[in-house]
Amino acid sequence: MTVDRMLPTPEAHDLLDLTSELATRELAGKVDDYEARGEFPREVLRTLGRAGLLGLPYPESDGGAAQPYEIYLQVLEILAGTWLGIAEAVSVHTLSCFPVAAFGSERQRKALPEMLGGELLGAYCLSEPQGGSDAASLTTRAVPDGDDWLVNGTKAWITHGGFADFYNIFVRTGGPGPKGISCLIADANTPGLLPQARERLMGLRSSAPAQIVLEDARIPHDRLVGGEGEGFAIAMRALDSGRLGIAACAVGLAQAATDYAVGYARDREQFGQPIGRFQGVGFMLADMATQVSAARALLLAAARLKDAGRPFSIEAAKAKLFATDVAMRVTTDAVQVLGGYGYVADHPVERWFREAKVLQIVEGTNQIQRMVIARSLTG
Structure with missing residues (x-):
């Protein structure tokens, strides 16, 4: 299409x-x-x-x-x-x-x-094994030691972990809460920066994340990004844009699943006609296409706010929430349109179905997006 x-x-x-x-x-x-x-x-x-x-x-x-x-x-x-x-x-x-x-x-x-230019690949180390969505409670700590920061802790779910050339590492340099968090940028060859085995995922297997363990990792003091205590604000600003990126991924996945299901429904015949002509299938395809168009419109509206220099954080949360929920629904329906064939690896819809789920989790779960949106409504 x-x-x-x-x-x-x-x-x-x-x-x-x-x-x-x-x-x-x-x-x-x-x-x-x-x-x-x-x-x-x-x-x-x-x-x-x-x-x-x-x-x-x-x-x-x-x-x-x-x-x-x-x-x-x-x-x-x-x-x-x-x-x-x-x-x-x-x-x-x-x-x-x-x-x-x-x-x-x-x-x-x-x-x-x-x-x-992509010669140096980056990773973003915010999440921790125990922290989950509560990023402000992170415990990885950096303390001054001569000309360096001495860093200890563990980061989790790090995309490009073990393959990245540089790592943004969000650490605690002060007291509890968001104001005690800073951002350091570390090279991959930093002593004490130890990528672990990649996670075994349901989908996205080529891009599986890994934990990053920091054991007395020495990061030069001048690798502090921004000021001390500004890390949480940096992280949240980055995530606003990152949520738009994940929403775009969701729209692309959902569009691909819709296109494939439509093509299958045109070609697959049952009871003497293409299955797409049966109302039960045709209406399902119509809903899929409509949801994808709505998700794309919401995403691009948020992007235009960002491009205009206007506040877009709440619209980014709405786009991430809606688009990733749409991707899950649409890929589920694509499997259903193909019937038994949708459940085998000969067709890509089973992979898209497995991949869609993670989009509802990364860059802030959809429950977190609902909290962000609800708080903006209720103050």
């Missing part, structure tokens, strides 16, 4: 055409193999970086492409429709570049061209 996109410039059209071409040429033939083997696609990401897709929303002066978020999110949608693991990796890398791009010192910012 061709999605009708209202794009502001010919350059944006060209960028989405390039993304579609790369998805077909570089992703489509590899996704099944990488997912089956659970292999992280580092070289594929490097290829996308060299094509300019890993720094899209950042200024050209920093090595980015200066694209509006509205366009960047549509790039993610296209990638997710072919390989969710790649789209999620691009989203996480873009998130990981934010602390240095927005708050980094002049010395730290010198690495931005390599970060935004």
Whole structure:
């Protein structure tokens, strides 16, 4: 299905055409193999970086492409429709570049061209095994020790863990609560920074996360991003944008599932006619298509607020909540349209079904999104 996109410039059209071409040429033939083997696609990401897709929303002066978020999110949608693991990796890398791009010192910012070009892959270390959604209660601690910070603790669910070249590590440098949290940026070869075995996931196997254990890890004092005690504010600002990225991934996944189910319903015949002509199936397809369009509209409306410099945090929470719930419903229905064939690996809908679930959890669970939205309504 061709999605009708209202794009502001010919350059944006060209960028989405390039993304579609790369998805077909570089992703489509590899996704099944990488997912089956659970292999992280580092070289594929490097290829996308060299094509300019890993720094899209950042200024050209920093090595980015200066694209509006509205366009960047549509790039993610296209990638997710072919390989969710790649789209999620691009989203996480873009998130990981934010602390240095927005708050980094002049010395730290010198690495931005390599970060935004994808030669240096980033990871975002906020969650902890016991903390879950309560990020403000994190316990990983950094204490001054000469010219270094001495860091001890464990980070959990770290996308790119063990493959990243740099890690944003949110640590406690002060007292309890959000104001005691700071952000450090550490190189992958930092002594005492120890990636653990990757998690065994239901889906997204090519991009499985890992814990990062920090045992007396020494991070130079000048790798503090922003000021001491500013880490939680940095983390939350980054997550607002990251939630839009996950919503875009959800829209792409749901669109792919809808397209596949529609194609199957046109070709599969029962009782002398294509199953799509039966009202029970046709109405299901109509609901799927409508939900995907609604999710995309909500996502792009939030992106336009961000691009206009207006508050968008609540709209990002709404988009993440709605789009990921839609992805779960639509992929479930796609399996149902295919019947027994939807439950076997010969068709991609079973993989999309497994992958959709994680989107309701990452970048803040959908229960957290509902809390954020409810508090904005009730004060």
